[in-house]
Amino acid sequence: MAINKKDLPHNTEAEKAVLGAMLKSSSILSDGVGKLTDDDFFPENKNHVVIFQAMQRCFKRGTAVDVQTVVDELINAKDLETSGGPEYLLELADSVVTFANIENYIKIVQDQSLLRHFLETLEKIEDNYKNNDIDNVSDFLSISEKAINTVTERRRIGDFQSAREVTTKLSQEFKDLRATTSDDTVTGVPTGFPKMNLLTHGFHKGEFIVIAARPGVGKTALSLNLAMNAALRGYPVAYFSLEMPSDLLFKRLVSGDANVPFDWLQTGYNITPNTRLKLQQSCERLGETKIYVDDTSGISLFDLAAKCRKLKNKEPDLSLIIVDYIGLVRVVGKTKSESRQLEVQMISQTLKKLAMDLQIPVIGVAQLNRNIENRVNANPQLSDLRESGSIEQDADIVMMLQENRMTVNTGGANKSIFEKQNDAVNEAQQKIARAEGGEDTIMVNVQIVKNRSGKMGTVELLFRKAFCKFDSPSKEASEQILALEKERVSYLNRD
Numbered sequence: 001m002a003i004n005k006k007d008l009p010h011n012t013e014a015e016k017a018v019l020g021a022m023l024k025s026s027s028i029l030s031d032g033v034g035k036l037t038d039d040d041f042f043p044e045n046k047n048h049v050v051i052f053q054a055m056q057r058c059f060k061r062g063t064a065v066d067v068q069t070v071v072d073e074l075i076n077a078k079d080l081e082t083s084g085g086p087e088y089l090l091e092l093a094d095s096v097v098t099f100a101n102i103e104n105y106i107k108i109v110q111d112q113s114l115l116r117h118f119l120e121t122l123e124k125i126e127d128n129y130k131n132n133d134i135d136n137v138s139d140f141l142s143i144s145e146k147a148i149n150t151v152t153e154r155r156r157i158g159d160f161q162s163a164r165e166v167t168t169k170l171s172q173e174f175k176d177l178r179a180t181t182s183d184d185t186v187t188g189v190p191t192g193f194p195k196m197n198l199l200t201h202g203f204h205k206g207e208f209i210v211i212a213a214r215p216g217v218g219k220t221a222l223s224l225n226l227a228m229n230a231a232l233r234g235y236p237v238a239y240f241s242l243e244m245p246s247d248l249l250f251k252r253l254v255s256g257d258a259n260v261p262f263d264w265l266q267t268g269y270n271i272t273p274n275t276r277l278k279l280q281q282s283c284e285r286l287g288e289t290k291i292y293v294d295d296t297s298g299i300s301l302f303d304l305a306a307k308c309r310k311l312k313n314k315e316p317d318l319s320l321i322i323v324d325y326i327g328l329v330r331v332v333g334k335t336k337s338e339s340r341q342l343e344v345q346m347i348s349q350t351l352k353k354l355a356m357d358l359q360i361p362v363i364g365v366a367q368l369n370r371n372i373e374n375r376v377n378a379n380p381q382l383s384d385l386r387e388s389g390s391i392e393q394d395a396d397i398v399m400m401l402q403e404n405r406m407t408v409n410t411g412g413a414n415k416s417i418f419e420k421q422n423d424a425v426n427e428a429q430q431k432i433a434r435a436e437g438g439e440d441t442i443m444v445n446v447q448i449v450k451n452r453s454g455k456m457g458t459v460e461l462l463f464r465k466a467f468c469k470f471d472s473p474s475k476e477a478s479e480q481i482l483a484l485e486k487e488r489v490s491y492l493n494r495d
Contacts, residue, residue, distance in 0.1 A: 009115040010042035014108040019051055020092035021102045023067060028102055033059050035106055040113040047088065050079040067093055117151045142302035142332045189319050189361060192229025193472050195459045199448055200397060203320065203361035208352040208394055212366040212385055213401035218444055218463045218470065219365050220244070221252070222401065223322050225470045226363065227291060228253055235319035236290035238311055240304060242328040246293040250286065256469030258282035263466065290315065300332045301347055305354050312358050323351065325365035345390040352394040366391065368400065382449055398450040404429055404443040425488040429481050433462050436477050440466040443481070
């Protein structure tokens with residue numbers, strides 16, 4: 001049933017009070033123009049709409065606003081008759097007795113506008129349902145949710161906060177921080193890797209973190225390790241797995257937690273009673289954590305956001321969201337002319353906004369461009385993000401994984417003395433990695449190339465491929481790796 005426009009929510013008296021006060025006070029004028037739009041006034045009150053538009057134009061030009069200047073503006077716009085004429089403007093100005101409640105009247109106008117637009121949006125959704133074929137229910141719901149979110153976002157517009165308000169909140173946060181953590185370097189969700197904690201101080205509310213690498217370097221394994229490390233410390237985690245079913249994902253987690261090769265879990269090879277016990281204990285330990293997995297293949301961006309909000313309502317302590325990987329997230333409602341870069345831009349902006357809205361760190365796994373493989377001895381850069389769009393701008397932290405491997409001689413000639421020295425250091429470091437983690441272990445450098453709130457640097461980790469697991473090297477191994485790295489830098493800096 002169609003809504004009668006005249007029955008939509010509005011408050012004519014509040015609109016009159018606001019317009020009258022704006023005519024008499026320059027401070028209230030600037031407040032009203034900053035907080036309201038002509039769309040906030042009830043369309044059936046056409047006189048209020050044109051009066052506000054006239055005052056808005058005068059304000060933007062720097063013209064003083066009073067009854068006479070607004071009358072002149074209305075005459076020029078041929079809206080004087082619609083406005084009710086000079087008599088109505090005088091009535092508005094004379095009706096103001098006090099400015100004390102104007103803030104409340106502005107809020108009433110905003111709230112009535114919000115409710116009005118919300119009901120109109122619901123009516124459009126209903127019309128769309130009745131008059132169009134729905135090929136995909138999920139897409140229809142996603143588009144509908146986007147329309148509703150567009151309306152409800154209007155109520156998030158806040159006013160300035162004073163320094164006292166902000167510092168009072170911070171003071172309480174610092175008290176809680178001292179009371180709840182014994183690790184001075186971690187103020188957010190801990191990563192489980194000491195050096196990474198030192199550089200990032202953990203992952204914080206509202207942050208968008210990107211983990212990027214070429215295929216096979218371990219970006220999914222690292223994201224799973226981060227989820228596991230947080231969950232084992234009592235932090236609830238949401239994990240979106242767009243490439244891997246949930247049972248396979250948990251097999252990887254069990255493999256790393258129980259230190260049983262992943263291949264054994266797949267084939268049953270060498271599974272002894274003692275191994276079964278370890279697996280059972282690991283399953284029980286994981287079962288006690290709050291890891292929530294969604295393995296919807298090709299999930300739409302708006303479904304993903306909706307599921308996060310729903311889970312947040314169910315699990316108020318939700319502390320971390322991970323999306324593996326953002327290149328597989330589907331954007332609903334895009335046009336054929338839109339490039340993949342624009343899609344990825346929308347995804348990154350939405351994930352950043354989701355982190356801000358829910359006050360939860362969001363990790364997005366991404367791929368690096370193939371051309372990095374053709375560069376000799378070059379570290380990955382922000383520009384290497386595939387279809388980067390605005391990822392590098394939206395992300396608060398960008399971590400890039402690079403295997404510490406031998407250089408590739410692309411020219412066909414003998415390697416230079418510098419390449420040979422570089423390879424010698426890499427091989428020595430990989431020997432240390434294998435000695436620490438086993439023959440299937442490689443050393444991976446996690447390079448933090450962007451960090452808004454912390455330090456940039458390199459975190460050396462051991463990727464134990466057989467167990468789909470990352471570990472920090474021991475203190476002794478770290479010292480050996482650092483000594484070799486200094487040797488490499490010293491050699492390359494020689495004259």
